[in-house]
Amino acid sequence: MLVEEIMNTDVVTLSPTASIREALHLLQKHRIRHIPIVDDDNYVVGIVSDRDVRDASPSILDKDSDQHVLDNEIQTIMSHPVVTVHPLDFVEEIARIFYDEEFASVPVVQNHKLVGIVTEKDMLYTLIQLTGTHVQGSQIEVKVPHVPGMIPKVTSIFGERNTNIISVLVYPYQNDPNYKILVFRIQTMNPNPIVQDLRAAGYELMWPNNIPEPKI
Known part of the structure; x- marks a missing residue:
């Protein structure tokens, strides 16, 4: 999945000469946490967070x-310089930027100009889409x-049962490089037949692991 598929193109921005008061107003009005700061050519020259504005604002408890x-x-x-991403970057790759840098949002830039923004909320929603948890079904590991x-x-075992696979993920198995965990999200509320077929084929299930073997 590409950044351009999840980014918000309706970005609230300010010029470097705008006041802190304007930033405070926009943050509250639009219920956002970050505002990219752009110059006359729409180049990103900085970014301001709600925390930056809050720290710079006078205390409401101090009347003087x-x-x-x-x-x-x-x-x-x-804050400047600003870490940015490109619309054609992979979402899975920029997730590393969010984690490593502890960012809550990242501006999206093309030809040096601001074209969008990606937030933590966008990333979490994308994770839900990629894992298929927004669709009712069952999980098998x-x-x-x-x-x-x-x-x-x-x-192929799922195919023999004509079971629709919503998503497939591959996870490492603990610290053992010789094994992987395949995580299937399938569109059925009764995974028992598939579970039994997998066991019959000799596969070890990590989940579900509480369905008893059929009696012979």
């Missing part, structure tokens, strides 16, 4: 605080040797 601080330019508190051809071998 200087309210004029809100008139300072936003460029005095913005199969431990297999880490060798070529295992996915088509296992999925």
